[in-house]
Every structure is written in structure tokens, then in C-alpha cells.
Amino acid sequence: MQSILVLGGTGFVGTQVCRQLVRQGLSVTLPTRRGGNARHLQHLPGVTVLEMDVHDEAALARAAAGHDAMVNLIAILHGNAAAFDKAHVVLPQKLARVCQAQAIGKLVHVSALGANDARPGQAPSEYLRSKGRGEAVLHRAAAESALDLTVLRPSVIFGAQDQFxxxxxxxxxxxxxxxxxxxxxxFQPVWVDDVAAAIVCSLQRSVLRQASGGAVRVVEACGPxxxxxxxxxxxxxxxxxxxxxxxxxxxxxxxxxxxxxxxxxxxxxxxxxxxxxxxxxxxxxNIATGLVPGLQALGISPxxxxxxxxxxxxxx
Structure with a gap:
């Protein structure tokens, strides 16, 4: 694997992801609505910044061409039902189509602890319901294609630049x-560097295959x-x-x-x-259920x- 498209890479978690990917010798393409948002990452070797709207599916498909994998970190914490749906459900639908059209074989999607792809409507908030619906979209895409999917569900994330x-x-x-x-x-807070390491590890390792379709792994990213x-x-x-x-x-x-x-x-x-x-x-x-693997399954001691x-x- 050589080239990774990172959506949401200029943010708190994305910054650490990009830095860790570069340290692994991988090239990173960073779409952002405003190029200035990526100023702190432009000096890293192998980072290419694209000024674009990631919700524009045609532009996203052009940006994704030639990449081996994609990481989706885009999320919002506040908004109405339409805003949550746009960020957490409609965008994953577009990502699934782009992965298929551009033959991208691996996707790491960062969701949220408390999301449930099987029963999204049972979650207590629109944030969690939309996160669950977005996961369900990607699970279906992996089942119907060769997409290798990892879904990370972090608890609240802490670190030197956190807004918590x-x-x-x-x-x-x-x-x-x-x-x-x-x-x-x-809450079961998790360090931003551990979340970034989990994303990088997920990109670099294989996951267990389902009976048909692609490979799927769900990981609860929580601290100790x-x-x-x-x-x-x-x-x-x-x-x-x-x-x-x-x-x-x-x-x-x-x-x-x-x-x-x-x-x-x-x-x-x-x-x-x-x-x-x-x-x-x-x-x-906002704590681990223990029903799916934790960070330890990726070799990470939180x-x-x-x-x-x-x-x-x-x-x-």
C-alpha cells in the first residue's frame, strides 16, 4: 500500500493520522475545503493538499483515483437531523460508490462509541442514530463488494489539542x-495517538473475511x-x-x-x-461494550x- 486519501485529515485526529502515515513512508492526499486549514501539514513529505468539497461526489471520485485506501474522519457534533444525515450517512454512501468505481480496496471509517449499525434507530440521540446508519451503509457495501472495511468506534478522544x-x-x-x-x-477516554495508531494499523493489516463479500472489522477504541x-x-x-x-x-x-x-x-x-x-x-x-474487539486486537496497549x-x- 502506497497512497492514502484522508478525509477530515486537517482536524484534531486527522493531523495525528497524517503524521503517523508519513512516518510509515506512505503518501497522503488531503482534501480540504480551504487550503489554509492544512498549512500545518503541508511541510510533511509525501502530503498533497487538494482544495475541494468532499461532498461533491464527482470531485471526490477524481481525487480518489489511483489511491490504495481511504480514511474517513469527517463528523459533526452539533446540528439538525439534515446536517447529521449529510455528514454521517450520505457521505458514507458516496464513499462506498467511489471506492467501488475507483477500485479502492480498503476503507477505515471512524464512527463513535454507542453507534449500532444493526439497530441505529434505538440510539438516544440523532448524532448516534446517524452514526449507526452510516455504519450500516458501509457494512452493506462491504458485503456486496470486495471492500476491506474497518470501523473504529472511539470514546471521547483526549490530547494536547483536544476541545474536551x-x-x-x-x-x-x-x-x-x-x-x-x-x-x-x-466515559472511557482514549488518547488521540492511540486512535491514529489504530487507523494506521488497520490500513496495514488484513482482517478476517466474511463468508462472502469484503472483509469487515469493528473495533471499540477506548482507554483503560x-x-x-x-x-x-x-x-x-x-x-x-x-x-x-x-x-x-x-x-x-x-x-x-x-x-x-x-x-x-x-x-x-x-x-x-x-x-x-x-x-x-x-x-x-460511553464505555466499551466488550461485544467487539478493542485496541488490544490491533496490538495497541491504550x-x-x-x-x-x-x-x-x-x-x-
């Missing part, structure tokens, strides 16, 4: 208390430790030195007040920090959150 722990650290630098919706929701959201917020404050290293008091909001907080944040100016759909996602614990987060939050 860093966000809670920044908020505690400003506010004296932290009223928190969904405080008791549980489980935390409540409240515990993660407290750690973010402590590690970043807020309130003399004690962090701010975290007040768990009852459901009704939590939904009101999320509603207000949906309509607040600037980037959306929390939505009602996010709260709906937290109705199910890193613990605390020593890594302590270091980058202290520096920030």
Missing part, C-alpha cells in the same frame, strides 16, 4: 463554579480507565492549576436544568459548546489519561 479537557480547563480559568449537565455520564463527566471536569481544573490547583466546584444539574442549560448554549453566540442532542447521547454510558492530560493541561 482543554475546554473545561479554560472555563475554570474564568468561572468560579461549574454547573454541569450530564455530570454522572460515564472509566470516569464520570464530573470527574473529568474536576481533573481538568486541577491539572490546569485553576483555583490554586484545586479546580472549581462542580455542581451537577438535575435533568430539567441541564436541558435548559444545553438549550441556552445552543443559541449562545460563537461555537456551540453543548446541545440537547449531546445530552441525549450521554443517556447511554494509554492512561491522567499522566498525559496532567502534562499538557499544566503547559496550557
Amino acid at each position: 479537557l482543554n475546554l473545561f480547563a479554560r472555563l475554570q480559568a474564568v468561572f468560579p463554579v461549574m454547573p454541569l449537565a450530564g455530570a454522572h455520564a460515564r 480507565d472509566v470516569y464520570t463527566l464530573k470527574e473529568l471536569v474536576q481533573m481538568a481544573g486541577q491539572f490546569s492549576g485553576a483555583n490554586g490547583g484545586r479546580g472549581r466546584p462542580v455542581i451537577a444539574l438535575p435533568d430539567a436544568l441541564g436541558r435548559l442549560q444545553a438549550l441556552l448554549m445552543e443559541f449562545a453566540p460563537g461555537p456551540t459548546l453543548m446541545s440537547r442532542d449531546n445530552l441525549d447521547s450521554m443517556k447511554v454510558d 494509554a492512561h489519561l491522567e499522566p498525559i492530560a496532567r502534562e499538557y493541561l499544566r503547559r496550557a
Whole structure:
């Protein structure tokens, strides 16, 4: 395998994926709507940046021609049903057709923990329902073709450039208390470098064949430790030195007040920090089910959150 098309490669996870692919001596093509978004990656050897709209199927097919594999990292956390459908369902449909038309034999698709391709309608949020429908599209494509498919389902992803722990650290630098919706929701955070390594590993190894059609592997990408959201917020404050290293008091909001907080944040100016759909996602614990393989099946021993987060939050 020589050339990889990486969709969503300029983002938090995609940046690490591109860097790891380059270290493996692979060439990377990076489509992006704005070329400036890839400025931090253009210096890497073997990286080619294409300024284009990945939702334009004809343009995507032209970009994919001649590549051995594709990685899809495109996702949104906030939006209405149509926006989720466009990003998480319609785009995978286009990817399946492009893979078939361009004879691309391998696809790594990053989904989300809690998505269910067999019963997507049972998920509690539009985010997770759309993720499940997108997985189902690709599973059908693999069953009907020679497509080699890996679906990664990560829990919340942490790392030096994350918009999760860093966000809670920044908020505690400003506010004296932290009223928190969904405080008791549980997560199994995974390090961004481990997710990137899982993607690279999935591109480089074969997977078990089904009775007919292509090969499919579903992997739950989770770290070794489980935390409540409240515990993660407290750690973010402590590690970043807020309130003399004690962090701010975290007040768990009852459901009704939590939904009101999320509603207000949906309509607040600037980037959306929390939505009602996010709260709906937290109705199910964001932890490994154990029903499918974890990172260990790819030869990856997932890193613990605390020593890594302590270091980058202290520096920030």
C-alpha cells in the first residue's frame, strides 16, 4: 500500500493520522475545503493538499483515483437531523460508490462509541442514530463488494489539542463554579495517538473475511480507565492549576436544568459548546461494550489519561 486519501485529515485526529502515515513512508492526499486549514501539514513529505468539497461526489471520485485506501474522519457534533444525515450517512454512501468505481480496496471509517449499525434507530440521540446508519451503509457495501472495511468506534478522544479537557480547563480559568449537565455520564477516554495508531494499523493489516463479500472489522477504541463527566471536569481544573490547583466546584444539574442549560448554549453566540442532542447521547454510558474487539486486537496497549492530560493541561 502506497497512497492514502484522508478525509477530515486537517482536524484534531486527522493531523495525528497524517503524521503517523508519513512516518510509515506512505503518501497522503488531503482534501480540504480551504487550503489554509492544512498549512500545518503541508511541510510533511509525501502530503498533497487538494482544495475541494468532499461532498461533491464527482470531485471526490477524481481525487480518489489511483489511491490504495481511504480514511474517513469527517463528523459533526452539533446540528439538525439534515446536517447529521449529510455528514454521517450520505457521505458514507458516496464513499462506498467511489471506492467501488475507483477500485479502492480498503476503507477505515471512524464512527463513535454507542453507534449500532444493526439497530441505529434505538440510539438516544440523532448524532448516534446517524452514526449507526452510516455504519450500516458501509457494512452493506462491504458485503456486496470486495471492500476491506474497518470501523473504529472511539470514546471521547483526549490530547494536547483536544476541545474536551482543554475546554473545561479554560472555563475554570474564568468561572468560579461549574454547573454541569450530564455530570454522572460515564466515559472511557482514549488518547488521540492511540486512535491514529489504530487507523494506521488497520490500513496495514488484513482482517478476517466474511463468508462472502469484503472483509469487515469493528473495533471499540477506548482507554483503560472509566470516569464520570464530573470527574473529568474536576481533573481538568486541577491539572490546569485553576483555583490554586484545586479546580472549581462542580455542581451537577438535575435533568430539567441541564436541558435548559444545553438549550441556552445552543443559541449562545460563537461555537456551540453543548446541545440537547449531546445530552441525549450521554443517556447511554460511553464505555466499551466488550461485544467487539478493542485496541488490544490491533496490538495497541491504550494509554492512561491522567499522566498525559496532567502534562499538557499544566503547559496550557
